[in-house]
Structure formats: C-alpha cells, structure tokens
Amino acid sequence: MNRQLAGSLTGPVTKWLVLVAWLVAAGALGGLSSKLVDVQDNQASSWLPASAESTKVVEALAPVTDPNQIPTLVVYEADSGTLDDAAKAAIEEQAAAMAELDGVVEGGVVSAGQAAAAGLGGYAEDGEAAFTLVTFDFGADGWSAMPDAAAELREIAAIDGVTTHLAGAGGQAADSAEAFEGIDSTLILITLGVVVLILLITYRSPVLWLLPIISVVVAYTVSGGVVYLLARYAGVTVNGQSQAILGILVIGAGTDYALLLVARYREELRRHGDRHEAMAFGLHRAAPALVASASTVIVGMLCLLLAEMNSTAGLGPVLAVGVGVTLLVMLTLLPALLVICGRWVFWPSRPVLGSAEPHESGIWARVGGAIAPHPRRVWIGTTAVLAVACLGLFSLNTAGLSTEDTYTKDFDSILGQRVLVEHGLVDTSNTLQVVAPSDSVDEVAAAVSQVDGMGEPGEVLPVDDATSFVELPLAGDPAAASTFETVSAARDAAHAVDADALVGGWAAVYADTKEASNRDTAVIIPVVLAVVLLILVLLLRSLLAPVLLIGTVVLSFGAALGVSAWLFEHVFGFAGSDPGFPLFAFVFLVALGIDYNIFLMTRVREESLVRGTREGALVGLASTGGVITSAGIVLAATFLTLASIPFVFLVELGVAVALGVLLDTLVVRSVLVTALTLDLGERIWWPARHAVAAGTGTDTGRGTEQ
Numbered sequence: 095m096n097r098q099l100a101g102s103l104t105g106p107v108t109k110w111l112v113l114v115a116w117l118v119a120a121g122a123l124g125g126l127s128s129k130l131v132d133v134q135d136n137q138a139s140s141w142l143p144a145s146a147e148s149t150k151v152v153e154a155l156a157p158v159t160d161p162n163q164i165p166t167l168v169v170y171e172a173d174s175g176t177l178d179d180a181a182k183a184a185i186e187e188q189a190a191a192m193a194e195l196d197g198v199v200e201g202g203v204v205s206a207g208q209a210a211a212a213g214l215g216g217y218a219e220d221g222e223a224a225f226t227l228v229t230f231d232f233g234a235d236g237w238s239a240m241p242d243a244a245a246e247l248r249e250i251a252a253i254d255g256v257t258t259h260l261a262g263a264g265g266q267a268a269d270s271a272e273a274f275e276g277i278d279s280t281l282i283l284i285t286l287g288v289v290v291l292i293l294l295i296t297y298r299s300p301v302l303w304l305l306p307i308i309s310v311v312v313a314y315t316v317s318g319g320v321v322y323l324l325a326r327y328a329g330v331t332v333n334g335q336s337q338a339i340l341g342i343l344v345i346g347a348g349t350d351y352a353l354l355l356v357a358r359y360r361e362e363l364r365r366h367g368d369r370h371e372a373m374a375f376g377l378h379r380a381a382p383a384l385v386a387s388a389s390t391v392i393v394g395m396l397c398l399l400l401a402e403m404n405s406t407a408g409l410g411p412v413l414a415v416g417v418g419v420t421l422l423v424m425l426t427l428l429p430a431l432l433v434i435c436g437r438w439v440f441w442p443s444r445p446v447l448g449s450a451e452p453h454e455s456g457i458w459a460r461v462g463g464a465i466a467p468h469p470r471r472v473w474i475g476t477t478a479v480l481a482v483a484c485l486g487l488f489s490l491n492t493a494g495l496s497t498e499d500t501y502t503k504d505f506d507s508i509l510g511q512r513v514l515v516e517h518g519l520v521d522t523s524n525t526l527q528v529v530a531p532s533d534s535v536d537e538v539a540a541a542v543s544q545v546d547g548m549g550e551p552g553e554v555l556p557v558d559d560a561t562s563f564v565e566l567p568l569a570g571d572p573a574a575a576s577t578f579e580t581v582s583a584a585r586d587a588a589h590a591v592d593a594d595a596l597v598g599g600w601a602a603v604y605a606d607t608k609e610a611s612n613r614d615t616a617v618i619i620p621v622v623l624a625v626v627l628l629i630l631v632l633l634l635r636s637l638l639a640p641v642l643l644i645g646t647v648v649l650s651f652g653a654a655l656g657v658s659a660w661l662f663e664h665v666f667g668f669a670g671s672d673p674g675f676p677l678f679a680f681v682f683l684v685a686l687g688i689d690y691n692i693f694l695m696t697r698v699r700e701e702s703l704v705r706g707t708r709e710g711a712l713v714g715l716a717s718t719g720g721v722i723t724s725a726g727i728v729l730a731a732t733f734l735t736l737a738s739i740p741f742v743f744l745v746e747l748g749v750a751v752a753l754g755v756l757l758d759t760l761v762v763r764s765v766l767v768t769a770l771t772l773d774l775g776e777r778i779w780w781p782a783r784h785a786v787a788a789g790t791g792t793d794t795g796r797g798t799e800q
Contacts, residue, residue, distance in 0.1 A: 104373045109430040116427045120312045123319025130322045130337055143402040146606040147585065151598025154529045158557055162233055163199060164240060165523035166264025168192070168226045168247055169510040170206070171257050176221035182206070184253050189226050191250050197243055202229035209522065214567070218517035225514065227522055230264060244268035261510030262523035263600065266497060269505035273740050274334035282314070282341045284738060288731045289349050296353070296724045302439050306352035309428040310420070314344045317419040321412050331408030338736060338744060339409070344416045346732035347391065347686070350725035351424040354693060355380045357721040359432060363445040373433050381425060383696040386633045387689040388421035393625045394685035400621060401614040403607065406674060458719025458764065462712040465769050473769035476761065480649050486656025489663060491670035494608050495742060496574035499669035502740040511571065520549065524572045525565040526584055526602060530595040535562040538595045541587040542566055547580040565599075572601035575670075581605040611673035619680055623648070626688055634695060638780040642770055643695065647687045650762045651680055654754030662746060672743045679747060683754040686729060690722050690763045698771060699779075707778065711771040719764060726759025 102108055142149045152161050170177065170185055177185075189205035192198065206224035209216030217224045228247065232239040244260050251258040260268060286307065293303035321340065324330040359376035366372040395417065398410030437444050465472050498508045514521055526548070530538040539551035549567035556562050566584075570577045581602050588595040623644060630640030655676065662668040697718050702710030733755070736748030771778055 103426055104370060104377065104429045104433045106370060109433050112426050112430040113434065116312055116316075116423065120315045123322075124315045125319075126322040127315050127318030130318050130325070130332065142404060142603065142606055143610060145402070146603075146610065147596055148598040148602040148606045151527050151529055151596045151602070154557060154561065154596060155527065155563060155598075158555065158563075160199075160231055162231050163202075164230045164232075164264045164267060165262050166228045166230060166240075166244075166247070166260060167262035167510060167514070167521065167523055168228060168251050169223065169259040169261050169513050169519075170225065170251070170253070171223045171259075171513045171517070172221075173255050173257055177217070177224060177256065181253055181256050182217075182224070185224055185226065188250050188253075192226065192228050192247065195228075195230075195243065195246055195250075197230040197232045197239065199229050199231045202231075203227070204522075214522050215519045218519050220517055223513055223517035223519060225261075225519060225522075227262075228264070238271070240264055240267040241271045259506050259510030259513060261507050261514060262521065265507030265510055269501070269507045270334070272505065273501060274338070281338060281735060281738065282345070285342060285345050285732050285735045286311070288735060289345060289728055292724070292728050292731060293349070297356075297440075298443060299440055301435075301441065302356070305428060305431045305435065305439065306349055306356070308431065309352060309423050310345050310348035312427060313348050313416075313420040313423040314341060316423070317344055317416040320415050320419065324411060324415070330411055331404045332412060333405055333408075335741075335744065336405070336409045336412045338739065339747075340412055340416045342732050342736060342748075343413055344420050346729040347388070347417055347689075348420040348424060349728045349732075350689065351384050351387070351421065352428055353721045353725045353728070354384065354718075355424060355428060356432070357718075359429075360440065360445045361717075363437060364447060367447050369433050369436055373429050377425070377429050379700070382633070383693050384421060384425065386629060386696070387692050388417050390626055390629050390688055390692065391417045391685040393629065394622050394681055397618050397622045397625060398681065400618055401677075402610040403614055403674065406611075406614055406677070456716065456720060458723075459712070459716035461719070461764060462715045462768060465765065466708075466712065466772055469769040469772035473766055473773060476766045476769065477649065480653040480757075480761070480766075483653035483656045484649070486659045487652060490655060490659035490676070491663075492673050492675060493575040493670055494573065494578065494604070494673055495668075495670055496571045498571065500573065500742055502742055502745060505740075520567050520569060522567055524568050524570075524600060525552075526568050526581070526597055526599040527563055527565050528584075528588060528595065528597055529557065529561060529563045530588065530592050532556065532560055532562040534592040534595070535564060538588050538591045539564045539566065541591045542584045542597070545580060545583045545587055547577070548584060568599070568601055572599075573604045577601045578605040578608060608673040611677065614674070615677040615680075618677060622681060622684055626684060630688070630692070633692065634699060634779070635782050636779045638774075639695065639778045642778070643688065643691045643767065646762050646766050646770075647684050647691065647758070650687055650754060650757045651683045654683060654750055654757055655679060658746065658750040658753055661749065666745070666749075668742055668746065671746055675743060675746055675750075679750045679754070682733075682747075682751045683758075686751070687754060687758040687762070690726060690758050691767055693722050693725075694718050694763050694767060695771075702776075702779075707774075707776045708772055711768055715764065715768050722763060723759050726755050730755040 103112060172181065186205050186207050189203050193203040204227040206216040206226055209227065230243055244264065247260060248258065290303055290307060293306060297303055317340065321332060325332040355376065358380040359373055362372035362376040363369065366375065392414045395410045395413040399407050401407040432439065497511055501508065526542065528539055528542055535554055542548055543551055543566055547569045549569070551564045551566045554562050554564045568577065568580065570580070581597065582605065585597045588597050627640050627644050630643055631637060634640055662671065694714055698710050698714035701713045705713060730752035733748045733751040736744040
C-alpha cells in the first residue's frame with residue numbers, strides 16, 4: 095500500500111466515511127451472521143466425497159430409503175436387580191406413545207418385546223437391560239431437531255427404579271448439539287474476554303484496547319454474514335467445528351494485525367506531529383507485512399479445497415473469507431478509529447513527538463545482544479532441542495476415536511452404548527447396508543455374514559428391477575478403529591463375490607472418513623508448503639531466507655505435535671486423535687506460524703537496507719519482539735478457548751495450535767531465526783544482495799538493492 099493511498103483512507107474526511115461504511119456493512123450482515131448456526135450440516139455422511147463407497151450406497155438406496163432417517167435407541171437399565179414385569183409392561187406401553195411423536199416414521203418404533211420376538215435381542219439375557227428402537231425423519235433439518243425430540247423421548251421413557259439413556263445416531267446427534275450449544279455466543283464471549291485481558295496488560299491503557307475489540311467484532315459479524323450466504327446459496331459446508339474455528343481465527347488474527355498496526359502507528363507518532371500523517375506512514379509500512387501475512391493464511395486455507403472430505407474442503411473458503419474480511423477491517427476501520435480518537439487514546443503513555451521508542455532498550459534488545467556473540471551455537475542448540483521434541487510424533491495415534499472417546503465427558507449416548515455392551519445387547523441401529531445385483535445379493539450377504547463381528551442378514555429388499563439390498567447388524571462401536579477393520583473385511587468379502595457390490599452404513603461412513611482424511615493429509619501438506627514458500631520468495635525477494643523460514647516453521651510444527659502427543663496421552667488421557675487432526679494442526683500452525691516470521695523478517699529486511707543485515711536483525715528483533723510476543727500470546731489464548739468445548743478434536747486442536755504458536759513466537763522467531771540471520775549475514779538474502787549507505791551499518795556495500 096503506497097503512502098498516498100494509506101493517507102487517503104485515514105484523511106480528515108475519509109476516516110468518517112470508512113467508519114460509516116463498516117457500520118452499514120455490520121448492520122446489514124449482522125442478522126445473517128446470527129443465523130449461521132441454522133445452516134450448519136453436522137451429519138457425518140454429508141462430509142464425504144461422492145467417490146466414497148458409503149456415499150454411493152446412499153445414492154443407490156435413495157429411491158427406497160431416506161438418508162435423513164435417524165435411528166435412536168432408548169436404553170433401559172434396572173437400578174438394581176432385573177427389570178420386573180411392571181417395568182417390562184411400561185416399556186411396551188411407552189413404545190406406543192413414542193410412535194405418536196412428531197417425526198417418527200411409520201412403523202419406525204420397534205419395542206423391546208418386538209425386537210426379542212424377531213431375534214434381535216430387545217431384552218438382555220441377564221434381564222437387567224432392554225432397548226426400544228425409534229426412527230425419526232425430520233428431513234434435511236433432522237439433526238438440529240433431535241435435541242427437542244430427545245427431550246420428549248426422555249419424558250416418555252421415565253420409569254421408577256429404571257435408568258434410561260438415548261443411544262444410537264439420534265442420541266449422538268442430541269449430545270453433539272449439547273456439546274456445541276452456545277458456540278455462536280458463549281465461545282466468542284470467552285475469547286473476547288481473554289483478548290481484552292491480554293490487551294489491557296499489553297497496552298496498559300483503559301481505553302486503547304477497545305478499538306481493536308470493536309474492529310474484530312465488526313470483522314466477525316461481517317464475515318459470519320458472508321459465510322452464511324455462501325452456505326445458503328453456494329453449497330459451502332458449514333458445521334459446528336468450522337463455525338467455532340472461524341470465530342477463534344477472526345478474533346485471534348484480527349487482534350494480531352491490530353497489535354502490529356498500532357505499534358507501527360505509535361512509532362510514527364513519535365516522528366510526526368500530525369496524527370493523520372503518522373497513520374499514513376504507519377499504515378504504509380505495516381501494510382506489506384499484514385497483507386503478506388493474511389495472504390499466506392488465505393492461500394493456505396484455500397488449499398483445503400483440494401480435500402476429498404467435504405467438511406475439510408468447506409472449511410477452506412469459510413476461513414479464507416474470515417481472514418480476508420479481517421484484513422480489510424484492520425487496514426481501514428482500525429486506522430480510521432485511531433485517527434478519529436487521536437493521541438489521547440494511548441493514555442496514560444501517550445507517544446510524544448520526538449520521544450524515544452521504549453523497545454530500544456527493552457528485553458528483546460537484550461535477547462538479541464545475548465545471541466549475537468555466538469549465533470551458530472544458539473541455532474544449532476535450539477534446532478537440536480526442537481528435534482528431540484519432534485520424537486513425540488511417533489506416539490501420535492491418529493487411528494480415530496470411538497464414540498466413547500470422542501467427547502471429554504460422558505454424554506448420555508456414551509452411557510447408553512456402554513449399557514448395551516455390558517449387557518450383551520446388539521445395537522440394532524448400527525448396520526452395514528449391502529447393495530448388489532439381485533441375482534447375487536443372497537450370495538454376497540452370506541459372504542459378508544461370515545466376517546467376524548457381523549450378524550445374520552435381514553430381509554432382502556429390491557431397489558429396482560436389477561438391484562437389491564440387505565442390512566446386517568454389526569457388533570461394536572461404529573466409530574471404533576476395530577470396526578473399520580470389520581468394514582474393510584466385509585467389503586473384501588462382498589467384492590470377492592461380486593465386484594459391483596457396495597457396502598455402506600454408519601460404520602462404513604466413519605471408515606471412509608478416515609481414508610479420505612489420510613488422503614487429504616498426504617496431498618494438501620506439500621501444496622501448502624509450496625504456496626507459502628512462493629509467497630515468502632515474492633515478499634523477501636530471496637530464495638535462501640524463505641527456505642530457512644519454512645524449515646523453521648515445519649520444525650516448530652513437529653515439535654508442537656510431538657509435545658502435544660505426549661500431553662494427550664499422559665496428561666489429558668485421550669485415547670488418540672481424529673484422522674484429520676494432523677492436517678488441521680499443520681495448516682493452522684504453518685499458515686499462522688509463518689506470520690510471525692513475516693512480521694520479523696519484513697522489518698529486518700527494511701532495516702538491513704540502511705544498517706546492514708546483522709544490525710538490521712538486532713533492530714528488527716528489538717522493534718518487533720514485544721508486539722509479536724503479545725500477538726502470539728493472544729492467538730495462543732484464543733485457540734486455547736477451544737478447550738472449553740467438550741469435543742476431543744477441538745480440545746486437541748486448540749492445545750496443539752496454542753503450543754505451536756508459543757514456540758513460534760518465543761523460540762523459533764526470537765531465537766532460531768534471529769541466530770540464523772546473524773550467522774549468515776547478507777548471505778541470507780541470496781541470490782539478491784543488499785548494500786548499506788556509506789558510513790552506516792556493518793556489512794560491506796549496503797543501503798540499496800542491486
């Protein structure tokens with residue numbers, strides 16, 4: 095951004111026009127942003143690509159089955175002893191009442207007695223437990239309707255001396271809604287509260303913190319409205335996870351950008367008497383780093399469009415929109431607010447014209463001074479420590495999480511599933527659906543039933559004149575890694591009989607999700623590294639520096655995941671990680687971690703043109719150290735708020751990103767990158783050369799680029 099454009103955005107008149115424009119945008123899109131939760135799609139089956147076998151089964155069965163049906167198990171367990179005759183009679187009577195509920199399909203209630211008569215269990219052999227199967231169909235909005243339906247089921251199912259639980263897909267849907275309840279308000283308020291506290295400590299001003307907060311709230315409101323329109327009219331998949339991450343990213347990244355801009359503006363206020371002129375210079379000098387930083391994140395997020403997983407691919411444009419809107423707000427609205435308020439907003443530490451910058455003798459200047467005598471020892475030692483931390487990657491288990499291990503607390507569906515297992519009851523809502531040509535379907539079903547963990551096939555039903563399908567009960571948790579092996583074996587058995595046979599169902603959906611996630615990780619990570627490297631080359635006009643920066647961030651990522659894996663297993667007690675966890679952690683840590691190197695190295699490059707690379711590295715560290723550290727703490731704290739959601743994937747993502755960001759800001763950027771720059775000197779800009787004006791700097795022949 096040239097200085098004339100920067101000045102025109104924050105002039106005496108245009109600053110008010112900018113303010114009004116953003117207020118209008120926030121007012122127009124605010125209502126849509128509040129409805130973002132209404133367009134969420136949290137169905138696991140909707141996340142998969144069209145190429146997945148389970149997706150093909152859904153498409154094949156579309157003429158005869160409804161993919162929106164939600165099987166729900168009402169699980170009964172005697173508080174002591176066995177279920178007596180009165181309890182059994184109540185269970186059968188309740189089944190009739192459940193059939194009258196809104197959304198229950200015709201014939202969609204199978205009582206415990208009916209299940210027992212059909213040989214499907216119903217009552218446990220020990221007499222202590224039972225279940226009733228209730229199938230709902232609310233259409234495309236069924237998953238959001240399940241919490242109310244679950245409440246009605248629980249009210250009907252109350253029996254003295256008997257504990258009831260809701261399990262199956264319906265119970266899990268209701269619990270998922272509870273886990274993400276308030277995600278559009280509570281989580282954002284918690285995050286904003288954390289940011290406000292950090293800004294108060296950073297700025298030590300009772301007023302200044304308010305301007306970045308106003309700006310990020312506007313950015314979140316506008317981006318939420320835009321994402322709502324994309325979900326409603328452009329088919330972008332939005333779920334509870336992506337909405338949670340959107341809010342965290344907008345607030346965290348927006349605050350980071352604000353910290354950098356305010357710090358540069360404050361520097362210029364010490365050099366210019368007119369605040370409009372100071373902002374023109376400050377914005378002109380800060381904008382390249384902000385644009386490069388945001389571009390890196392945006393391009394990194396858009397790389398997710400290459401994912402086969404629809405949920406992952408949908409996350410890309412959602413977060414790219416959030417960062418893009420945030421960048422625009424921070425380059426326009428925040429500068430306008432700062433010049434509207436004037437110098438008094440910095441009270442009690444107002445930047446006075448001609449005063450010295452505090453960072454010139456601050457802690458980061460002393461850190462640079464400590465590194466300077468022996469930079470090679472420092473970067474070799476730091477690299478060794480980070481490499482040791484990377485060893486924890488070997489203990490990272492990404493085989494997937496069972497239903498019981500998916501949440502950080504025991505939800506009702508988990509308790510119900512546990513009762514079924516303890517009393518030997520088969521979850522009749524967990525089936526494999528086998529689709530095959532009609533002339534081979536019986537043979538295919540027989541082969542699948544021989545696989546360990548599979549039950550006997552049910553009734554064969556026609557799909558069309560040439561195709562039929564049959565369901566087989568599947569023992570075990572549909573989301574467990576052991577069940578994935580059963581699905582794979584069932585598919586091998588079916589395909590051996592007829593290559594055109596397809597195997598789907600809930601367990602198959604989870605198995606296909608794992609396979610697609612592993613593919614996405616292998617494809618997207620190299621692409622992200624390549625595009626980030628290209629952006630750094632264009633920004634720094636160098637080849638060696640970008641390669642080194644990418645290397646440091648990858649090393650930081652490995653160390654963060656290594657330490658995180660140890661924490662997950664030995665501190666949090668998690669059973670493992672979601673298959674998509676490494677990809678999400680990588681994209682966020684590389685895209686966000688490189689930000690701090692961009693903030694540092696753009697300043698180092700600017701200073702090296704007049705001071706020489708070695709002195710420029712020390713000045714760059716001293717001048718950006720405080721603001722980058724504050725930015726890192728803000729971003730780490732905001733991502734850590736994800737741990738307030740009782741969902742293991744988000745807790746792990748929040749912890750890993752927070753840890754990685756802190757490593758980037760406190761170790762990689764401040765120590766490793768600075769030591770490498772001091773050791774290499776002007777060679778770090780290879781193949782470009784810098785020259786220093788005569789009489790300044792310590793490197794030979796610098797000051798202008800050649």
